[in-house]
Amino acid sequence: MAEGGNQNHPCPVSQEVPPRWLSSETCRSQPHAFRAPSREAVDELYRNYLLPKKIPTLYRGPKEWKDYDLGYYAVYFEDPDRIKLELVYVPGDL
Secondary structure, X not given: OOOOOOOOOOOXXXXXXXXXXXXXXXXXXXXXXXXXXXXXXXXXXXXXXXXOOOOOEXXXXXXXXXXOOOOOEEEEEEOOOOOEEEEEEOOOOO
């Protein structure tokens, strides 16, 4: 969290974030992305964690998103509080 952030808010944000973005619904609807070192890492999370634990994925599992950056490959899912999470690989990003 950025220094001076709002520690009582459900999303880790800094004070520079416009107040309209701080609603719980907005926080839930915007994915929290984590970078993966490879497509294989995205697939591994899906195969070895999400599937065995029966955690539903959004948008039918991992796939390449052609409308995003070239090679953008991600899997989306929700945590128990319905916060959207994303593990994403973008070639040359890390």
